[in-house]
Amino acid sequence: MNKALIKLIIAAVSFVLLSLTVVQVYWVKNAISVEHTNFEDKVNEAIPNVIYKLEKARAQRNLAEIINSQSRMANFINSMDSINNILYNELVRIEEPEDIEQLIRNSFMASEVLKKLVGNKKPFGTEKLLDKKLLDSLLVAELRNKGIQAKFVYGVYSTARNKMLIDNSGKYGAKLLKDSFVFTLYPNETNRNPDYLMIYFPWEIRYLMKQMASIIFISIILIIIILMIFIYVIRVIVWQRRLSEMKNDFINNMTHEIKTPISTISLACEALFDKEIKKNHLLSENYLNVINDENKRLDGIAERILRAATLDSGDFILNMTKVDVHQIIDHVINTIGIHVEVKDGKIIKDYRAKNATVKADRIHLTSVISNLIDNANKYSPKKPEIKIITENVAGGVLITIRDKGIGINKENQKKIFDKLYRVPTGNIHNVKGFGLGLSYVKAIMERHGGKVRVESEFKNGSRFSVYLPFSDD
Incomplete structure (x- = not known):
């Protein structure tokens, strides 16, 4: 799969994902708008019921006041008759100036009594007449009847006095x-400057979002799932492309590795058919x-490929025995050392581990050490200097193989233990291999409980x- 096709697929999937996200956001936004409209309708249905019940309570209170006024008027009339009779009798009996003064005093006293009977109270404003507890309880009850549990604040505003008569809004006065x-607080009264009941919901949006929590949650989950699928698909595509490149690289390297010995064998066989060479026993x-x-x-090439296949299938079984790490390293050096010496290099041993006995599969551990030393030699172009250090650490043995070769950059270090991955060296084949060695080393170490x-x-x-x-036993 070429890069252009991958970019096209990524662009197409990105467009689809973005479109689905926009549709989801638009749908949620419309759903919130509908919920907001329903909320307003419910409030507009609930508050008139509150005002109707307030008007009804006020009408009952006014009726009681009228009855009380009529009773007071009857008492007033009776009192007036009695006072008139008393004053008239006193007026008839006036003989001295002192009697006139007494009459005046009695008149003032009668006037005070009449005032008490008639009443001289000024009419109270809305803030005095309106029962705040009743208003609060009615608002809560009616809103709950409509299914609204949101917190609210309210106030009563007088247009005649241009101020708030009742205000429990606290910091939400401006809102x-x-x-x-x-x-309108009392819509049935003929008043040019009526009072108004105002209701404000400070957390209306939060309340609406909470009401739609399930829908929003499902939408977010769907978007996340789509995004994860998108990421997964892209990763699979990239991995498939990378796998294809590694496969091609593997085939090219394997072909190159196999072709050389086959050509050599072919030439040697042709030479052996030569009669002159047949006569020369040494040749x-x-x-x-x-x-x-x-x-x-x-x-050896076939063995490495089969070994990698066996690791993949998980069919191989480790033959765990007690082995001496130092002996295995010495054996590998005896085998590989000649290849290092050919390049005028050297292997330095630094055995610091006092206890080098572990429980391991001798053959696989030998292959692991051989792979690492062979890599150190291959990737050291001039005069390899390989140092092997062993030391005891907590619970085991640490083997360090250090070289002064070409090194590996940070980006490739993350991938070198992947199967078939080789650090890029261009088209140069002077470093031979299939990208199987380090993946094999990692797999074997993990099977041994190491790393x-x-x-x-x-x-x-x-x-x-x-x-x-170290072994447990």
């Missing part, structure tokens, strides 16, 4: 005047040795550390 629901034996060596090389770690700096060498735990 109450600007963004509230407004209703014939030399060609046979070449064929044998190249055959072993082919066998492998790399520290490297580009052009400044690499340091591979292998940890093997």
Whole structure:
């Protein structure tokens, strides 16, 4: 799959994802708008019921006042008759100036009594007449009847006096005047400057969002699922492309690796058919040795590929025995050391571990050490200097293989343990391999309960550390 096609797929999927997200957001926004309209309708239905019940309570109170007034008027009339009779009798009996003064005093006293009977109270304003507890309880009850549990504040505004007569809004005074629901308090009264009941919901949006929590949650989950699928698809596409590149690289390397020994064997076989060479016993034996060596090389290539396949299937079983790590390293050095010496290099051993005995599979552990030392040699172009250090750490043995080769940059360090991955070297085939070695090392270490770690700096060498735990028994 080429880069242009991958970019096209990513662009198409991104467009679809963005479109679905926009549709979801638009749908949620419309749903909130509908919910807001329903909320307003419910408030507009609930508050008139409150005002009707307030008017009804006021009418009952006015009726009681009228009855009381009529009773007081009857008492007033009776009192007037009695006072008139008393004053008249006193007026008839006036004989001295003192009697006139007494009459005046009695007149003032009678006037005070009449005032008390008639009443001289000024009419109270709305803030005195309106029962605040009743208003509060009616608002709560009617809003709950409509299914509204949101917190609210309210106030009563007088247009005649241009001020709030009742205000329980606290810090929401400005919002109450600007963004509230407004209703005429007593709409059936003929008043040019009526009072208004104002209701404001400070957390209306939060309340609406809470009411729609399930819808919003489902929408968010759907968007997240789509996004995760998108990311997964992109990762699969990128991985497939990368796998394809690694496969091609593997095939090219394998072809190159196999072609060389096959060509060598072919040339040696042709030479052996030559009659002159047949007569030369030493030369014939030399060609046979070449064929044998190249055959072993082919066998080694096949073995590495089969070993990688076995690791994938998980069918291999470790033959765990007690082994001496130092002995295994010495054995590997004896085998590989000649390849290092050919490049005028050297291997330095630094055995610091006092206890180097672990429980491991001898064959696989030997292959692990061999892979790491072979890599250190291959990636050190000039005079390899490989240092092998062993030391005891908590619960096991740490083997460190350090070289002064070309090193590995940070980006490639994350991938070197992936199967078939090789650090790019262009089209140069002087570093041979299939990208199977380090993935094999990691898999074997994990099966042993150990781990492998790399520290490297580009052009400044690499340091591979292998940890093997001691056996429990």
